[in-house]
Amino acid sequence: xxxxxxxxxxxxxxxxxxxxxxxxxxxxxxxxxxxxxxxxxxxxxxxxxxxxxxxxxxxxxxxxxxxxxxxxxxxxxxxxxxxxxxxxxxxxxxxxxxxxxxxxxxxxxxxxxxxxxxxxxxxxxxxxxxxxxxxxxxxxxxxxxxxxxxxxxxxxxxxxxxxxxxxxxxxx
Numbered sequence: 001x002x003x004x005x006x007x008x009x010x011x012x013x014x015x016x017x018x019x020x021x022x023x024x025x026x027x028x029x030x031x032x033x034x035x036x037x038x039x040x041x042x043x044x045x046x047x048x049x050x051x052x053x054x055x056x057x058x059x060x061x062x063x064x065x066x067x068x069x070x071x072x073x074x075x076x077x078x079x080x081x082x083x084x085x086x087x088x089x090x091x092x093x094x095x096x097x098x099x100x101x102x103x104x105x106x107x108x109x110x111x112x113x114x115x116x117x118x119x120x121x122x123x124x125x126x127x128x129x130x131x132x133x134x135x136x137x138x139x140x141x142x143x144x145x146x147x148x149x150x151x152x153x154x155x156x157x158x159x160x161x162x163x164x165x166x167x168x169x170x171x172x
Contacts, residue, residue: 001031001032001033001034001050001051001052002015002019002034002052003015003035003036003044003050004033004034005036005037005038006035006036006037006038007038010139011054012033012035014138014139018031019032046081048080048082048083048084053081057070057071057077059159061159062158062159064119065106065109065110065122068106068109068122068125069106069110071129071134072090072102072106072125072129072134073102073103073106074086074090075103086134089102089132090102090103090134091103096128096131097124097128102125102128105125105128106125109122109125143161145163150170150171151168151170152168152169152170152171153169154167154168155167
């Protein structure tokens with residue numbers, strides 16, 4: 001079963017695309033796509049009832065750790081909801097990661113002060129996540145902002161969705 005939160009047409013479309021293409025790859029696979037109200041969806045997610053889920057994340061701060069920890073650490077916001085097998089897998093040392101676990105590497109990267117070493121560690125974690133399909137990045141939302149020419153002070157801020165009116169002023 002693949003759930004999406006009702007009212008989110010992008011997630012519904014993505015869920016239906018996943019169903020279509022997975023079933024095309026192997027007709028023995030059957031995926032039921034079902035929408036649920038946000039509170040029910042969130043409860044199911046938090047309790048680890050969703051075998052697969054579509055959810056998003058906006059950066060809290062501009063650092064790779066904000067996404068790596070969230071998705072791939074066993075205690076991450078989304079990592080913990082992926083069940084006991086996921087937690088065991090990412091917390092078990094593996095030769096692929098130099099005898100460390102994915103969790104350990106993420107923790108080491110968080111404390112590393114050398115940006116080059118840190119980047120290499122995060123690249124290793126990303127490669128591990130891709131090789132073992134710890135998650136699939138589906139899409140990145142595109143936004144746009146429209147305003148009159150006399151509105152000044154607007155700037156793109158990838159850390160915030162929507163408008164931040166604090167910085168705007170009118171200048172004719």
